[in-house]
Amino acid sequence: MKYRFAILFLLLSFYSSYSVFAQTGGIQAAKRWNAYWIKAPGEPANGYEVCLFRKTLNLVSKPAAYLVHISGDNRFKLFVNRQLVSVGPARSDLYYWNYETVDLAPYLTAGKNAISVIVFNEGAWRPAAQMTYRTGFILQGDTGAEEEINTGKGWKCYRDTAYQPLPVLLVYSYYVAGPGELVDMKLHPQHWQQPEFDDSGWQSAATISEGVAKGQFTFNDGWMLVPSTLPAREMVIQRLKAMRKADVITPPSAFPAEKGPFTIPVHTKATILLDQTYLTNAYPTLLFSKGKDAGISMSYAEGLYIIEPGNKNWRAQGKKGNRDDIEGKRFVGRKDSIISDGSANQQFTPLNWRTYRYLRLIVETRDEPLTIDDLYGTATAYPFQYNAKFESDNSELNKILEIGWHTARLCAWETYMDCPYYEQLQYVGDTRIQALVSYYDGGDDRLARNAITLLDRSRIAEGITQSRYPTAIPQQIPTFSLWWIGMLHDYYMYRNDSGFIRDKLPGVQSVLTFFNRYQQADGSLKSPPYWEFTDWASGKDWKDGMAPIGANGNSAALDMQLLWAYQLASEMENKLGSAEFSLKYEKLALQLRQTIRNKYWVSSKKMYADRPEKDVFSQHTNALAILTGVASGEEAVALGRKLLTDTSMVQASIYFKYYVHQALIKAGMGGDYLSWLGIWRDNMRMGMTTWAEMSDISASRSDCHAWGSSPNIELYRTVLGIESDSPGFRKVKIEPHLGTLKHIGGQIPHPKGNISVRYDQQGAKWKISVALPKEITGRLIWKGKQYPLKAGENILTL
Numbered sequence: 001m002k003y004r005f006a007i008l009f010l011l012l013s014f015y016s017s018y019s020v021f022a023q024t025g026g027i028q029a030a031k032r033w034n035a036y037w038i039k040a041p042g043e044p045a046n047g048y049e050v051c052l053f054r055k056t057l058n059l060v061s062k063p064a065a066y067l068v069h070i071s072g073d074n075r076f077k078l079f080v081n082r083q084l085v086s087v088g089p090a091r092s093d094l095y096y097w098n099y100e101t102v103d104l105a106p107y108l109t110a111g112k113n114a115i116s117v118i119v120f121n122e123g124a125w126r127p128a129a130q131m132t133y134r135t136g137f138i139l140q141g142d143t144g145a146e147e148e149i150n151t152g153k154g155w156k157c158y159r160d161t162a163y164q165p166l167p168v169l170l171v172y173s174y175y176v177a178g179p180g181e182l183v184d185m186k187l188h189p190q191h192w193q194q195p196e197f198d199d200s201g202w203q204s205a206a207t208i209s210e211g212v213a214k215g216q217f218t219f220n221d222g223w224m225l226v227p228s229t230l231p232a233r234e235m236v237i238q239r240l241k242a243m244r245k246a247d248v249i250t251p252p253s254a255f256p257a258e259k260g261p262f263t264i265p266v267h268t269k270a271t272i273l274l275d276q277t278y279l280t281n282a283y284p285t286l287l288f289s290k291g292k293d294a295g296i297s298m299s300y301a302e303g304l305y306i307i308e309p310g311n312k313n314w315r316a317q318g319k320k321g322n323r324d325d326i327e328g329k330r331f332v333g334r335k336d337s338i339i340s341d342g343s344a345n346q347q348f349t350p351l352n353w354r355t356y357r358y359l360r361l362i363v364e365t366r367d368e369p370l371t372i373d374d375l376y377g378t379a380t381a382y383p384f385q386y387n388a389k390f391e392s393d394n395s396e397l398n399k400i401l402e403i404g405w406h407t408a409r410l411c412a413w414e415t416y417m418d419c420p421y422y423e424q425l426q427y428v429g430d431t432r433i434q435a436l437v438s439y440y441d442g443g444d445d446r447l448a449r450n451a452i453t454l455l456d457r458s459r460i461a462e463g464i465t466q467s468r469y470p471t472a473i474p475q476q477i478p479t480f481s482l483w484w485i486g487m488l489h490d491y492y493m494y495r496n497d498s499g500f501i502r503d504k505l506p507g508v509q510s511v512l513t514f515f516n517r518y519q520q521a522d523g524s525l526k527s528p529p530y531w532e533f534t535d536w537a538s539g540k541d542w543k544d545g546m547a548p549i550g551a552n553g554n555s556a557a558l559d560m561q562l563l564w565a566y567q568l569a570s571e572m573e574n575k576l577g578s579a580e581f582s583l584k585y586e587k588l589a590l591q592l593r594q595t596i597r598n599k600y601w602v603s604s605k606k607m608y609a610d611r612p613e614k615d616v617f618s619q620h621t622n623a624l625a626i627l628t629g630v631a632s633g634e635e636a637v638a639l640g641r642k643l644l645t646d647t648s649m650v651q652a653s654i655y656f657k658y659y660v661h662q663a664l665i666k667a668g669m670g671g672d673y674l675s676w677l678g679i680w681r682d683n684m685r686m687g688m689t690t691w692a693e694m695s696d697i698s699a700s701r702s703d704c705h706a707w708g709s710s711p712n713i714e715l716y717r718t719v720l721g722i723e724s725d726s727p728g729f730r731k732v733k734i735e736p737h738l739g740t741l742k743h744i745g746g747q748i749p750h751p752k753g754n755i756s757v758r759y760d761q762q763g764a765k766w767k768i769s770v771a772l773p774k775e776i777t778g779r780l781i782w783k784g785k786q787y788p789l790k791a792g793e794n795i796l797t798l
Contacts, residue, residue: 032211032216033140033212035140036150036152036207036209037137037138037151037223038053038151038152038155038207039135039157040203041157041204043135047123048122048124048165049120049123050160050351051135051157051160052158053137054114054158054199054202055114055115057108057112057113058113061110062105063105066105066108067142067146068102068140068141068142069099069140069227070088070100070102070139071088071099071138071223072088073097073119073121073134073135073223074122074126074130075088075120076117076119077117077118079193080113080114080116081107081108081113081114081193081194082114083107087233089228090230090414091129091130092226092454092470093131093457093469094223097224098228099225100228100232101142101227101228112196114194115139120351122165125179127177127424128423129177129415129426129472130178131470131472132472134208136222138211156202156203156204157205160187160188162188164181164182164184165179165181165182166179166180166181166182166336168334170332171305171332174422174701175422176422176473177421177422177423177424178352180350181336181337181350182338183336183338184338184339185340185343186341188341190341190346212225229449229450230382230450231382231383233382233414234379234380234381235380236380237378238280238377239256239376240276240359240377241256241257242257243272244274245326246270247271247272248269248271249272256274259376261371261372261373263370264291264294265365266365266368267366267367268365269362270362272360272361273331273358274359274360274375276358276377278689279356279689279690280356282378282379283349283350283354284350284377285347285374285375286338286372287346287347287372287373288340288346288371289373290342290369290370291363291366291370292340292342292366292367292368293339293340293342294339294340294366294370295338295340295362296338296340296361296362297360297362298335298360299359299360300333300359300360301331301332301357302320302333302702302704303357304326304330304332305319306320306329307329307330318699320698320699321698324687331358334354342368349378353380355421357703359375361375380413382447384409384412384442386442387442387754388442389745389746390716390720391744391746393741393743393744400684400715401441401711401715403683403684403688403689404437404706404708407690407705407708408437408438408441408706408709410704412434415451416451416706418468418706419702420704421702421704425468426451426470427468428465428480428487429477429480430706431448431455431487432486432490435447435451435490437706439490439749443750449491452491454470455469456484456504457469459510460476464476464514465480465484465511467480467533476531477532477533478515478528478529478531479558482511483561486565486568488508488568489571492572494728495729496751498728501572505573505578508569509569515562516588522599523588524599525555525558525559526552527553531546532546532549534561535547535652535653536653537618538650541610541616542618547618547621548610550613554612555611556609559596559599560621560630563592563630564628566589567585569581569585570583570585593629606642608625608639616650617646618652619643619649619652619656620652623643623656623663626664627662627663637668640664640667641669643663644669654708655705657676658713661710661714665718665737670737672739673719674739677711679695679708680711683697683708690703692708693708719737719739719741719744720744720745720746720757721737721757722757725778729750731778732789733778734757734779735780735782736757742761743759743760743761744759745758745769750776752775753773754771755770755776756770756771757770757771766798767797768782768796769795769796770789771793772791772794
């Protein structure tokens with residue numbers, strides 16, 4: 001696919017911490033760390049700080065293996081002999097602070113080696129997703145053979161005062177993804193990562209406390225270390241594609257797609273607008289020479305903003321229009337700034353990656369010309385592989401899948417993220433959809449397991465999960481706790497992992513106990529606290545994403561979301577947990593189902609209202625009525641038709657269309673799925689290379705929200721018809737909804753192998769091929785009839 005990182009450029013030798021940990025077992029809980037957390041002496045614990053650490057390692061010969069365990073706070077970047085080896089740790093919280101396990105052997109040589117680490121704490125500027133105790137760094141060898149480089153005595157450090165935070169000024173105010181950087185190269189020690197660098201003037205690092213594994217007794221506060229369960233993030237060299245505009249100077253025509261040095265004369269301000277041509281998450285690297293005291297800035301934007309003459313409030317000018325267009329637009333974005341020290345071969349790479357399609361480079365020289373030697377990116381992401389296949393006579397569908405997968409890749413790093421540019425937070429509502437994309441398109445469930453576990457650990461004393469986690473800024477969206485139960489049920493259906501589910505059932509019980517406190521005698525909810533978000537919809541009395549609430553505190557959308565959670569929890573408890581809890585939830589669900597019918601059904605409109613006043617109606621409430629079984633049979637079919645035709649209903653956004661489409665499919669209308677993709681087609685017409693956050697694409701804050709990637713589920717689950725038919729995906733249901741397609745096929749990854757299907761119309765009949773993994777059986781549903789499927793190849797003519 002065009003947007004897959006794996007085909008962009010050469011994959012760097014970036015070793016997988018997960019695979020190494022799997023081989024070694026990591027540092028066991030029973031074994032204490034022999035290494036110490038270290039810091040720069042005299043520096044504040046939690047201020048903005050960039051600290052450089054060095055250790056010289058002399059080896060008689062190149063080792064076959066050299067395993068180390070490493071962590072830092074906020075973050076570290078580990079280099080061996082100038083080569084980047086590892087970044088981390090994967091985001092979590094202090095009770096489960098991750099360490100990475102890395103094999104240094106490929107980077108080591110006989111003789112003198114430099115182990116160098118950048119540790120940075122962005123202090124009050126840090127991303128909201130970044131939790132912290134204080135600035136610190138720890139590294140320990142896996143065995144006695146590697147413990148000579150344990151942190152403690154013998155490590156040198158330097159507080160790099162070249163770095164200062166830059167505030168980020170954007171059109172949209174909610175931005176919590178970290179600052180830009182101002183770096184004065186005159187204060188930065190050049191070539192400090194080389195083995196021959198003289199660090200005799202550096203301080204000896206000071207110790208903070210011993211490393212403590214999770215579960216061990218200690219008098220020290222701080223980090224409870226656990227091995228990361230995730231693979232190392234992908235790092236791929238990625239050159240920018242095009243130069244869209246240049247003022248004052250004319251760079252070489254091949255730049256930036258190819259390396260092409262060019263010089264900015266003295267006393268000149270030059271501006272160059274570069275276009276990646278698609279959105280990316282990458283570490284931009286700028287190589288430059290000379291130009292003493294010249295100022296350089298690199299700014300990053302998803303798209304440019306339309307200039308509105310006469311509107312003097314630049315923050316109110318929030319429309320982007322077609323993302324391919326640059327004329328009549330202005331650039332607003334996060335910025336890094338550099339001051340040149342005048343030497344040759346200077347290099348700047350920001351501490352963290354940046355999100356951009358457009359990169360604006362501005363150089364302002366003083367009394368010496370400056371040469372740009374090169375500018376390129378190193379793209380980063382969770383290392384998902386696209387293991388699904390989709391073939392049809394409709395090329396547009398492959399484009400939708402490409403964009404959806406690219407969106408999902410950009411919203412997955414050390415956790416799932418709602419968006420990479422503005423927040424980088426793992427919200428439950430987004431994550432549920434993202435996890436299903438991972439199951440269907442990639443087959444890798446490690447990030448999903450990590451998400452379910454982190455969110456379970458986030459629960460507050462009242463019982464609900466936080467809306468997003470990890471985060472340094474707590475936020476409660478109780479409805480997202482209900483979606484967390486749905487997310488757990490998804491895993492229950494697609495993965496045969498009873499122990500994992502069983503471990504999470506106490507969390508499910510806590511969430512439902514929270515909601516039970518706010519249920520009235522009839523079972524309906526009354527005025528539950530916090531932010532009861534449903535969707536970014538626009539309509540009467542929809543406010544801040546909350547569905548309308550009646551004067552008595554009742555809401556149909558909330559009641560139906562709770563009903564669905566009771567139903568799913570009852571099923572999981574019945575199979576894997578407590579029969580008592582299962583029966584309790586079943587009874588609560590039956591009562592609530594009847595209350596919903598009595599309280600919200602409007603017979604004259606044949607719809608469910610959003611509140612007892614019966615004055616407002618939405619796709620959300622009526623879709624949930626179908627999904628929960630409140631509406632069934634002919635009533636569900638009629639309600640499905642209204643979802644498609646009744647424009648008086650408040651319309652769902654691109655996010656909640658996932659649930660609307662599920663409802664329509666359940667109502668028997670899945671054959672029309674391809675006609676429901678209007679918002680995705682609109683995105684493509686607007687030059688989007690990822691799915692926008694909002695349905696108003698031109699004015700969408702974020703250009704990249706994977707909650708819009710649901711077609712990457714439904715083109716496989718609905719159109720190709722591949723669905724789990726029992727817990728653990730132990731049985732398969734194949735029920736295609738082909739619409740007007742005549743030739744279509746594909747496959748998805750299954751824990752036991754691959755499931756592939758093929759449908760070809762041959763005159764009045766269809767040739768159908770279904771291949772199932774070993775030990776997996778299933779059924780084909782075709783025009784209302786069922787046909788058994790065996791493991792292996794199945795060929796039918798119907």
